[in-house]
Amino acid sequence: MSVQMEDTVDAVLDAVASATPDIRGGLVGRRSYQDTENESGERQLAADVYADRLLEERLGAIDGVAEYASEEREGVVDVGEGDADVDGALAVAVDPLDGSSNLKSNNAMGTILAVYDASIPARGRDLVASAFVLYGPITTMTVARDGEVVEYEVVDGDRRVRDADVTIPDDPVVYGFGGRVPDWHDDFEAYVREIEQELKLRYGGAMIADVNQVVEYGGVFAYPSLESAPDGKLRLQFEGNPIGHIVETAGGASSDGTRSLLDVEPDGDVHQRVPLHVGNEALIDRLEAALD
Numbered sequence: 001m002s003v004q005m006e007d008t009v010d011a012v013l014d015a016v017a018s019a020t021p022d023i024r025g026g027l028v029g030r031r032s033y034q035d036t037e038n039e040s041g042e043r044q045l046a047a048d049v050y051a052d053r054l055l056e057e058r059l060g061a062i063d064g065v066a067e068y069a070s071e072e073r074e075g076v077v078d079v080g081e082g083d084a085d086v087d088g089a090l091a092v093a094v095d096p097l098d099g100s101s102n103l104k105s106n107n108a109m110g111t112i113l114a115v116y117d118a119s120i121p122a123r124g125r126d127l128v129a130s131a132f133v134l135y136g137p138i139t140t141m142t143v144a145r146d147g148e149v150v151e152y153e154v155v156d157g158d159r160r161v162r163d164a165d166v167t168i169p170d171d172p173v174v175y176g177f178g179g180r181v182p183d184w185h186d187d188f189e190a191y192v193r194e195i196e197q198e199l200k201l202r203y204g205g206a207m208i209a210d211v212n213q214v215v216e217y218g219g220v221f222a223y224p225s226l227e228s229a230p231d232g233k234l235r236l237q238f239e240g241n242p243i244g245h246i247v248e249t250a251g252g253a254s255s256d257g258t259r260s261l262l263d264v265e266p267d268g269d270v271h272q273r274v275p276l277h278v279g280n281e282a283l284i285d286r287l288e289a290a291l292d
């Protein structure tokens, strides 16, 4: 990666960290639903729209960022000079508030960031950095970049290293699976019946909070293919690629049921959905064998 690109990645990560007090502070008073839906047909909270506009403003102002895409927007927004496919400019994709339905119940949620050195929709292998911010009892930011995962505590918008080498533990402890049980495919349900004999259930409705438990304690998280939704619920550009990148960089594995999430071919739809499974490699291997 060029020095210019490294500097742009630094600026993007700093911008997301510095936006956290505004996003977290902006949650208060924005718990109401707008009369709008996002491109995935999900009702938008005032907080979703606020976080999306704030991130576009901050990220779009960075030299070297050419494209901004968001789970809350229909298409990709050209925000700067350059072409992410040609001259080293970068394209950023965000889920501004992952798990925003948890706001009404005052549970954890966060922001997901993907930084690609290719135009969006891009491949997971085009990621140069991925991150998620977790608004929990404290605000943390977990970043995958250059083959390592670093967890920061974010205080007043500044990042302080909390764990310089985040690695998923060898012995798994927790699991969390989205979707309704009657909507699971039989082969996935058979896998669940094995896992639930071995691990403890941790599922809270905000993927990054659940994934953070998997990265912290070891285990597996999935929002699988469903009978009613063969491609599952989560989006490749904003969730599958960055979360797969973070978990794989932390020594775990990811899968769409067949292959690494980072090898899933974009189909041209920015809001392409993908079955998402991440966790300890042995558990993902068992999952792929079960779905085979």
Ligand code: P6P
Pocket (backbone or CB within 6 Å): 098, 099, 100, 101, 178, 179, 205, 206, 207, 208, 223, 233, 234
């Ligand atoms: P369900 C939040 O809406 C989200 O996109 C993920 O963060 C979370 O894992 C999932 O959807 C929760 O979906 O169907 O359990 O409400």
